Every structure is written in C-alpha cells, then in structure tokens.
Amino acid sequence: MLLTDAAAFRAAPDPAGTHSAACASGAFLVAPEGFSLAAQSALDNRYMASGTVAPERALAQHRGLQRALADEVPTVCFPGDPATPDAVFPNNVFATAPGRVIVGHMRHPVRQREAERADIRDFFTRVLGRTLIDLRTQAGICELTGSLVIDRARGIGYCGLSERCDPVGAAAMHAAFGLGVSFVFALAAGEYHTNVVMSVLASRALVICPEGFADPAAADAIAARYAPHVITLDRAEQQAFAGNCIALGPQTVWMSEAAADRLRPSTRWRFEDCGFRIRSVALDEIEKAGGSLRCCVGEIF
Template sequence: MKTRVSSAGTVPLEPVEFPVCARAAFLVTPEGFALAEQSATDNTYMDVTRSVDAERALAQHRALHRALAQHLPTICFAGDPATPDAVFPNNVFATAQGRLILGHMRHPVRQAEAQRRDIRGFFTGVLGYAEIDLRDQPGICELTGSMVIDRGRGIGYCGLSERCDPAGAAAMAEAFGLRRLVTFELAPGEYHANVVMSVLASRALVLCPQGFSDPAQGEAIAAAYGEAAILLDAQEKNAFAGNCIALTADTVFISEQGADSLRPATRGALQKNGFALHAVALDEIEKAGGSLRCCVAEIF
C-alpha cells in the first residue's frame, strides 16, 4: 500500500477498517532506574538534578503491569541498568500485523535497546513476526513516540523534532503500512508527538494545540474528528494528560498526575465519548520525561 502524504486537516478521515486496539502489550521493567543524561539534552520534561528512587519506580511499574493485565494480555521483559530509558520500549519497538519494527533512535543509550535478543526473538521466533529494521536507513524515527497512529484508519500523525525527521517519518509510514501520513513540526521544547496527542481507539482524539509549532495545524487535525476531539490545555499536557492510551475500546489508561490535571470539561468529554479513566501512579517514572503511554509497547 502506497502511503499518501497530506497536510493536517486537509483530507477527510478514512473509514475505520482495521483493528483499533492492540491485542496484547508488553513492558520493560525499570531495573536500576536512573535518568539518562543523553536523553535530557532534548527532553525538557526531564530534570537530571532530581533524585530518583529505583525501588519506588519498580513498585509503580509493577502496579502498571497489574492494571493493564486486568484488561488485556500483558507481558513484561526484564530491564537492564545499562539502558536506563528502556522503561519506554514503545520508542524502540513497535508492531503492525505480523511485523516487528525497530526504530532508529537518536541517542546511543537508546540505540542499545534494539540489540536485545530476547524481545526480538520473542516476536520473530515465538510469534513468527517478520522484522523490519529501520536503524540503517538515514532517518531518525522513534516509532510510536514520534508518531501517533489512528490504527483503525491507517493514519500516522508524526511530530517532527530532533527525535524524528522527514526521512524517518516516511520510513515509519512504509513499515507500518499506513494509508496516510500527516507530518507537523512540534513546538520548541516538545520531543515526541505522543506527549501532545493521542488517538483513542480510532473513536476520539485528545490533543494540545500548544504542543505544535503552528497551533493551527493541531486545531485542523482536531477539526477532522469533530465532536470526538478533546482539546487539552498546556497545564494538562505538561502533566502528561496527552500521554494516555486506549488499550481497550472503552478504557483510557493515564498516569495519576495526568488524571489529576484534567479539567471537568475534559473528563466530561472523555465520558461522553464512552471512555472510563483508569489512573496509575507513575510520578517516579515520570521524572525520566515520559509517562504511561511511553511505557506501553502495543502488540498488533
């Protein structure tokens, strides 16, 4: 399938024809949890001067695993203290039907994660997935951190930053087999699109226009979803409310900090669109500059 490239909001939404939610998920434990200084160079949500509690991070991560496992099969791979950002595997590993995709990470500390034989072997040897390795192509592409995918419609919304360039966006669109690719520049200080927006089961959209270099582009994407678009303000976005995920058709998983930041109107809009909120405390892990959605790698 050849991917069409379009500007934000210029093309009507395609009909939903593909599975909208993952059939399973996987996590990587925060063993030896620490803040990676390389990642902090372009992640303004991090503050490397803050101390972290590795045991508390592990406890919160176990609680996340238990919460997800109540709703869909969720497996967890052991972490490695040598790769402290490995708690966010969705940047490095992603799936489409029958395919495991390896991202081209910007920082060497993240590049090391893709060398793991256990995760790759699980998908290729146990599940029989084909491996698509994007590490050797020239574009930087941090998978479902940089690209928010409307899975049911096959649309990828890709935020360009130091973590993803146009060549990387095009490579991801081909690897995922997307119908359409929409690219936009993220606002200064934003590193991943999945911090500023999320498509929920191809039925609703949460989005913060201030996370876009041109807020009008964010508003145009939201307009395509009509009444199913839920606009976040900057305070909600900064609390990781946009880093939420619908792993089932009626439940949105969000961090406790993100849930606490939601205005009544935002909560009401989620409920109106048929979603119950499931909040998990992740404030220790959020010190590393990512939140709940970043911890979850979806299995399609």
C-alpha cells in the same frame, strides 16, 4: 501518501477500508531495573527531572502498572538493564503492526543500545512469528510510536518532527507500519515526542493540546477529522502528561495518576462524553525520566 500541508490533510479522505483493529490485543513493558536518569536523553527532553530517583519505588509502580493493564489485555514484561536506563519506555524502540515487528532508529546512543536486545526481537519473530523490519539500517531518525501517533483502524499516522524524528524517518515509518496516509508536521519548540501532545483513542476520539504544535493549523486539521469527539487539553494538563494516554480497549483510557489528578472537571466530562472511563496508575517516580504511562506501553497488534 505523506502529507505535510494542513489544508491538504484536512481535505484528504480517510484511506479506504479498515487497516487493523482499533485497539491492541496485548501489551509489552520493560521493567525499570537499575532505574536512573539518562544524561543524553535530558539534552532534548524538557520533561525530565533533575537529581536522583528511587529505583525500588519505580519498580513497585511499574509492577502496579502491569497488574492494572493485565485486567484489560494480556501484558508481558521484559527484564530491564541498568545499561539502558530509558528502556522503561520501549514503545519508542519496538512497535508492531499485523504480522510485523518494527525496530526504530533512536537518536541517542544510550537508547540505540536498547534496540540491540535480541530477546525482545526474538519474542516477536521466533515466538509470535512476526517479520522484522529494522529501521536502524536507514538514515532517518524515527522513534516509532513516540514520534508517530497512529489511528490504527483508519490507517492514518500523525508524525511530529523534532530532534527525535526527521522527514526521512517519518517516510520510513509510514512504509513500515503500512499506513494509508501520514500527516507530517513540526512540533512546537521544546517538544520531543508527538505522544506527549496528542493521542488517538480507539480510532474514534482525539486528545490534543494545540500548544504542542508549531503551526496551529496542523492541530486544527487533525481535530477536524475527529469532531465532535475531541478532548482539548490546556497546557497545564498536557505538561502533567494527560496527553500521554492510551486506550487499550474501546471504553477505557489509561493515564498516570498525576495526569488524572490535573484534569479540569470539564476535561473529565469530555472523556466521559466520548465514551471513555478514566483509569490511572501512580507513576510519578517513572515520570521523572520524562515520559509517562503511554510511553511505558508497547502495543501488540
């Protein structure tokens, strides 16, 4: 069931049963080898910096991220490619659901090249035995778990429409991930991905910045489903990528060091009150490309 009306979503019950584990059993990354800023991505990503980046510093920070995440879940890293400078954010292109690996339909050609990688597809299909669902064959633009934030245990998807996801793509992702309910809404002007303005943590808590939504009623309807376990970010916290966080376990939330440093004391207390310890990794060099920690992490369910 796809819903586009905030009142209808607020009234809809959770889908019956448990759809999958609340947290991933593993994670995958793509190294920022030959790291640079993609001019095409800058057309609709206002979070990107201008100027140059330091590739070796980006690599060092990325290695630190892998080491840190490996403390919590098995974390594999695929090599990068200078021809695909945004590949450091693989969760937009490749995603998983139980028994499946899904390939997204990216908007920009520079990112479409990432989906052509046979090694990542083969890892999931030949090594892990997953069924491939290739959304490049349908017309809708859908940048997977960038555009779609998923409450895995409840089987609920939150899909923000922007240049990076259209209604046809939203419907395709709803089917590919096997979701019970998807709430489809417009992001605020200038927002490109849903996972920059909200996150669902371990299917029990919500991190959200209402200013990231075109319609405040949409944000209110989502928050009502998780009350009282709602962590509301102000615009400054959100723009520092605090909304681009992820729970890979039931008691830990991961975000970049810059995001953690920007949190107000009251926001830190809310994470703790919801049962999450904050862990952070320095990623400021990678953040120049317009994404942060959650964007770097592909989840294995």
